[in-house]
Amino acid sequence: MDNTTRYERLRDRYRNGDISRRKFFGLIGAAGAAYGLQTPFAKYAMAQDVKQVRFDGWGGVVSEAFRKHAFDPFTAKTGITVVDGTFPGGDEYLAQVRASQPGEYNIAHLSGVFDYARYHNFDLTSELNLDNIPNMANVMPALINAFHAVTPDSLSAAPYDYGSTGLAYNRKYISDDEAKEKGAMLLIDDAYKGKIGGWSDWRTRVWYGALQTGQDPNDIQDIEAVWDAVRKHRDLALKYWASGAELMSLLAEEEIYVTEAWSGRVYALQEQGHDIGYYDPPKGFGWQECLFVIKGSPMEACEELLNFMLDKETSIAVAEGQNYPPALDPTKVDLGKKIPTLPAFDPTGTLAGLTFANPEYWNGHEADWSETFSRVQRGY
Amino acid sequence: MSIEARERRQPWILLSPALTAVVLLLIVPLLFIVVYSFWLRSATGADTAGFYLDNWKKVLSDRFYRDILFSTLRIAAITTAACALLGYPAAYFIARSRGNKLILLVLLMLPFWISYIIRTMSWINILGTSGALNSLLLMLGVISEPIQMLYNETTVILGLVHFLLPFMVLNIYVSLEGIDTNLEDAANSLGATRWQSFLQVTLPLSLPGLAAGGLLCFVLGAGTYITPVILGGPRDAMFANLVFEAIIRQLNWPLGSALSLLLLAVLGALVLIYNRYLGMSQLAKGLG
Structure with missing residues (x-):
């Protein structure tokens, strides 16, 4: 309830004769004093x-x-x-x-x-x-x-x-057929070393690591295999992007040819005239x-x-x-x-066509996996 | 109250606003961080308050943190050396120039008017695949396809040098300005060449400025966060990035507090060593 509603309710009670004038003014005064005291210290x-x-x-x-x-x-x-x-x-x-x-x-x-x-x-x-x-x-x-x-x-x-976090690729260098054929493996394809990007988000890295090792992202059985896939991607990648604007810039400037990307941002690039393809691999990251x-x-x-x-x-x-x-x-x-x-x-x-992250599963691993990713990213 | 007592109190009265600000804005938050570093992170939800040494044990014994700390100090040292090599000639030129000194000093200060982040990002437009340098080389026919210059440790150091060079130049300049040029003339009149008088008179006398600039560049460089984020590759990180990741990405405020205190302790020790041998007065001159 906000302060205006509180005041209006109090005023109605006064007008209806439920409280005396003395009490009404007393409460207004107390509220004013409390407001004056707390305002400098609280942004509430x-x-x-x-x-x-x-x-x-x-x-x-x-x-x-x-x-x-x-x-x-x-x-x-x-x-x-x-x-x-x-x-x-x-x-x-x-x-x-x-x-x-x-x-x-x-x-x-x-x-x-x-x-x-x-x-x-x-x-x-x-x-x-x-x-x-x-x-x-x-x-x-x-x-x-x-x-x-x-x-x-x-x-x-x-x-x-x-939306989804699928594969974005520059059609000048990677065809739609190749993207569909290779799917998530495109991100760890040696042929594109130095031209691969990725989001610096541990969930996305682990999710795609799971896809690259043939595992269900919501039920990973071999996490070490996933970290190995993350390591391989790290060694082939030019840059981990940290924002949608950076993602768009890297693709538009052809610094990278392929990365996983947010679907809406890729659509925005396509609208701007860039020949960027988008493909959601099986069990791609829906959100x-x-x-x-x-x-x-x-x-x-x-x-x-x-x-x-x-x-x-x-x-x-x-x-x-x-x-x-x-x-x-x-x-x-x-x-x-x-x-x-x-x-x-x-x-x-x-x-039904999108795969969402199971909150219980992913939040349960957050402490461990976020810290491990920090190490893996730095070469460990 | 006697005159002596009043004179004793006067500096404290004058200092009290600054001391209050330092206590409230620096000491108290720092104490909060110290307290936090002994807490424990819970997997989800609020942190566990108490006195636990787990974070400190981890930070001090884990090779990962030690390696990144050494890597950070190495990058800061390379940056400082580069700043010294580039900054000394520039400072010397400004100090010995006649007439246009003010213009040169304004030009030196000019980068401070532009946001550090913008200045750092400008390297993307210079060194990028379709950036100015690659475009020029392609146009001149020197290369047939763009060279990958961005997102590695070299570009991180380049960005840091770009950021820190003015600090070095200013400190050396202040030091050179304080040297009596008659000393160089005296050395020359006694048979020293210009190079010998520089090596044996000017350079030793300007070392305090060089050291002050070096300290500033090293401390600021070692504590940087944004340059590796913008100009670094997947592996490139400095210690401040680990603090950011622990606090922001992993929501592990206790561990992040311990990491930040470790960095503070290492850089603080460096400042203390500097103060022991050279004193802080030169640093104050450079900053002034």
């Missing part, structure tokens, strides 16, 4: 000001799409300003949130159910009032159910879009993104923003801008012409 009060909500996302074309198609129209409609920040990865952002005051960060464009589970483990989940988000009815049940597996009785996020409301945020304002963003018109415009299919169920909502052409789009609304 700023976040409770429903004139402003903070949103953090992935930057680049994604943030541009959010700003243009969602935040600016939302501010024009409600008067609530959306202050948007960016982060290069979920790990960095979680570290920032952990070091912050409650309410300092409000909504984040998080990736993967494993992120949702991590935030839940750190007691950062909130409880959305779904009555305030009627547009959630249009969201694919498969995406919502994945979050309910972590928080069965409530939701702290609204699913928003999905869903959500609008996660962090504990301590002004819930009603956040719910209003989520509902606005899930509105069909907004959601489609944002999806077309960021090049990732929206979470809206295509069997219920007409998604227009462009979205069905986006990589990873699933017309059935079940997402």
Whole structure:
């Protein structure tokens, strides 16, 4: 509940004769004193000001799409300003949130159910009032159910879009047939030594290591074989990229010919005229993104923003801008012409064709594998 | 209050704002890091508070951290040597130039007006496959296809030299400016060649500036994080990158705290050795 609602409820109680004038003014005075005392030291009060909500996302074309198609129209409609920040990865952002005051960060464009589970483990989940988000009815049940597996009785996020981390390759040097034939092995092909890239994210490296050793990424039996594959990729790679902008630059400038890449970013490169192919190998890395409301945020304002963003018109415009299919169920909502052409789009609304990371499995190995990857990356 | 007592208190009163800032912004956060380094990371969820030596045992005994630390010190040493070799002639030229000294000093300070990250990224446009240097070599027919110059340890050192060179030049320049040129003239009048007077008079007298610049370059170079991220390959990392990864990527704040304190201790020891033999006054002159 935000401060305005608290005041309005107190005023109503006073007007209805439930409390005396002395008590009403006493409570107002106490609230004012408390506010004055805590404001210089806590940013919580700023976040409770429903004139402003903070949103953090992935930057680049994604943030541009959010700003243009969602935040600016939302501010024009409600008067609530959306202050948007960016982060290069979920790990960095979680570290920032952990070091912050409650309410300092409000909504984040998080990736993967494993992120949702991590935030839940750190007691950062909130409880959305779904009555305030009627547009959630249009969201694919498969995406919502994945979050309910972590928080069965409530939701702290609204699913928003999905995509995949597949193979991106320069068609000038690698044909579509070769990419399909070699699949994940393309990333450890000696023929492209010095022209291979990769994301500096331990999950992605281990996932592709599993594919390269013929294992199920959600049930790896021989992790040493996976680390050997990661080592081989490291020795052949020119660069581990750290952001979507760097990925696009490396491919566009032909510094690298092949890398795994985020589907939407590859589509953006194709739109810019670069002849970059994209292929999701079998059991390629699928993921869903959500609008996660962090504990301590002004819930009603956040719910209003989520509902606005899930509105069909907004959601489609944002999806077309960021090049990732929206979470809206295509069997219920007409998604227009462009979205069905986006990589990873699933017309059935079940997402059965994508392989998602099992949050319990991956979060259970996070401490060990993230540290091991740091060593493997440096030549160990 | 007596005059003596007032005079004794006056420096402390004048220093109190700076001391308060140092205590609140440096000492207290540092103490938090020290406390954190004895905690334990839990696999998921909040860290385990307490007094555990596990992180310190790991940091001090694990070969991985030792190797990266030595690699970091090696890169910092190479960078410092390169800065000294490139910086001394430049500083000498500025110190001995007549009339245009101010312009040269402004030019030296010019890179500080541009973000360090932007300056580092500019090397991608220079050394990249389709960068300025490759384009020029292709156009001149020197090469038939672009040379891979980026994303290795050499480019990391290049980026660091680019970043740190002005610090070295300024320190040497300040030192050279303080040398009485009559001493060189006296050496020349006693039969020394220009080269001999430089080697036996100017260079020894300017060594404190060279040492101060060297210390600054080494400490800043050894603590750098962003240059290997932008210009390094998959294997290239310095110790600060490990601190970042422990805290940010692995969410292992206790281990990251121990790693950062180890780096602080190593670089702090270097500063103490410098102070023991050369004193901090030269460093203050260079920074001033």
